[in-house]
Amino acid sequence: MSAPDLPLIQRLRLRENHIFFALTIVIGIFAGLAAVLFTLAIKGTTYLLFGVSPSILRYILVPTGVSLVTGFLLARFFPEARGSGVPQTEAAYHIYQGHVPARVAFGKFLTGVLCIGSGHSMGREGPSVQIGAGIASSIGKQFHLSSERARSLIPVASAAALSAAFNTPIAAVLFALEEIIGDLNAALLGSTVVASVASVIVERSILGNNPIFHVPQYHLVSSAELLAYAVLGVVGGAVSLAFCKGMLWLRAIFLRMPGRTRIYQPAMGGLMIGIILIFCPQALGVGYEYADQALNGGLLLRTLVLLCTAKLIATVISYASGNAGGIFAPSLYLGAMAGGAIGVLVHRFAPFPTGDPGAYALVGMGTLFAGIIRAPMTSVFMIFELTQDYQVLVPLMIANMISFLISTRYQPIPLYRALLDQDHVHLPKVGFREPAGTWRARDIMTREFVLLSPVISVEDAARMATENEAGSFLVGDNGLYSGLVTRDQIEQALQSGLATTPISTLVIKDHAHVHPDQPLELVLERLGKNPGILPVVSRGEVRHVEGVITPQTMIQYFQKAWNGGSKSSTNA
């Protein structure tokens, strides 16, 4: 049967397949171009701001002054452009049906260039991913694709952007599958490969086929060295943990500061970075040239340790203070330094023959990447692509797995997810697929609920409670809830003579919630834990209540379903 003979709906579907295929190439090209331009702009800005040999004053003034500008831009115009860009891209894929506003991509480009170019210790890969996703979303919108297709453009663009930014096309594909989609078996493998290849062709035709690192030839000198690599895995895991915990701790402090300071926070970070740069200029910006030196055994032990420490602190400060830039490059930098340091020690003290410290720096890069980013497969393939040497795989996998396990054990939530959690965004669990044919929270919830202001008194709350049958009430302001309070609590407070006390003093903050896409089983389980009310909150802003589920709404829904048939039968 030829195409014209097919029914219209099939032909439309065929048409969308063709358009999607064409778009993967187009997006690959645009994401690649954007990543290359981003890289060039950062280099140009760094040169413009710091010159060839910057003075101490410039080290202080540039990051602080530029961060004042970026702080204003990020607070007023591009709040979504803070940070890496990878978590935001994941949220766009999992929560916002692949929607990334063009404004965000533009803002990320602008603020990313300014932040990284002004010396903040951050990477360019994460922002490239978000910029690519923004471009893909904007292009996809013009073609009126189905929501699933539009969403699929996000990992496609991510792979393309990373491929151009880091010049490792295979690792970029794996990163898109492993990190963005969270599923290595994803059906988008073909599209991501096409986009990644298109992107890397563009990148190489502009910048040439120059690897980011000059990687020395790898040798496993003796099998006893595998023990040394296991030690490297332990150290890598510890450094990863220090990085993740430090980042989340400092970021939480910045987030707790009053909202009006948000505009100045990047400049506060900039000032601290300036001070670090005076003592350790090697912590400036992306820093791949110093990682390259570690790979080639060009740094002394004390320099390696100093750079590892300084970079860790600098990256934590830059990121936590709300600047725009990623952690991909810093994690590789830290890995090279930590690995190099272990390599020097092993080379000096091991009772068996060992390879050059550069080999340890190389494995260290993958180890820290696995520990911080939590994408072990990507890390293995990334190092393999850099070395093009199978010999590196066994030590790399040993060190990676140990680092990954330590990091997972003591920091169960991966860093990107934990950062989203701090922003009140809850991604679905890895591998979660919205169940078809079953009841979900959004089918059961009611959108009619009372949101008590936290400033009203217990007495006012009691009056409102008498007008409502519910056993518990949500408390919150400006449409964002902060906790809940039960009817019993209100009555007890009244009896205790606390009638004029603000209701916020009674709020229960430690309670369960569900998201609209979660299934009935989970709803029942969590409703049982809560005192009579279960908030159904948005994944994109967990303080935003889309509806509530109470025992009454459950009964009503069951009755309705009983009368109308099961969900699966209605769907069918």
Add this chain to the structure above:
Amino acid sequence: MGAAIVSFWSLHIVHEGVTARILNKEIFLLVALALVAVGVFVFTRTMAAREQRMEVRIGRIWYDQGKQYIASGKIEKAIQAFRRSTAGTRYNQKYALALADALIAGNHDIEAHQLLLRLREADPENAEINIYLARLTAKQGETSDAVRYYQNALYGRWSGSQIDVRRRQLRVELIRFLLGHQEGNLASPELLILETEIPDSAPSWIETAKLFTEAGDPQHALKDYSEAVRLDSHNVEALTGAGETSFQLGDYAKATQYLKDSLDLNPQSEKARQLLSLAEMVLADDPLAPHLTAEERQRRVIPDFERSLRRLDSCLNQNSKSGTTAELQSLKAEALAMEPKLNQRKHLPDSDMVGAGVSLIFKMQKAASDSCGEPSVLDQALILIGLQHNGARP
């Protein structure tokens, strides 16, 4: 792809309503995006070229700075400067080699090695890179790697001026390295190749001759010294070298001639004078020298014999209490038995008898030297005569 195009256009033809308009828009959008992509590509390339020019400019600034640091002996600062010069211009071999040079000077051998290997990977036939690697591995004591890099450099691609001279100098460096590591068997073929590349200048021949001497090949050394003398008969070094080598080879007549010429030009040379004296004694006292009459042989052998016997006697007296005189006693007995045969006036000793006498003189002198210390010049001459005729060489 053909099916896709067919499906696109067939849809357009069959449905001329809304769908057809959407299709037109999509194709138009794709074409427009392609055009925009071309424009952005050109812009990005322009930016990349500009950035590359900037990197080159920065690289040059740091390179010049590095050279200044090198000139003022600040190696570590020079390394930092050269590193920065190569950061944006990794494939600038000049900068990279300057960095390698500084790294070697600063004893950052591992990094220098990695850097040079990387450069070599990109350009394996580059002589300069191979030379750096050869010197570095030689410094690290990796003889086989050093020899490999030296040979790669010798047969690699050279650039610049005076290539033949530089190549020859490198071969000399390799030979010196091999001789320094007791690899004479590897040095010999290199020396033979070097001999074919020597320009017509006495110093070059002298240099090669010296290397042959170090390699234990005096025949080739003499040949090269002779060639140097031919090119410059007033070259003292060549004359002395030729004289010494001739002496070493036992050609005392030629040695005498060269050493005399050398002393004429440089009378202060004590070594040449001593060698000449020794050579002249050998020539004057050798009883087995050609074209001598029987009387003349006897006239030479008797004083040599008696002198040797006296030395043996003296040595025996010195060692009478040590109990190690058995060999000396036996030699004395043998000598006393031979002495009358050599001294016969009626029947002059034939050449075999003179030869036996020379052999015994050698044994006595040797034994006395072993037991009683350094021989005098004349005793040395007698030993040399004995060596020459026994076919032995010291």
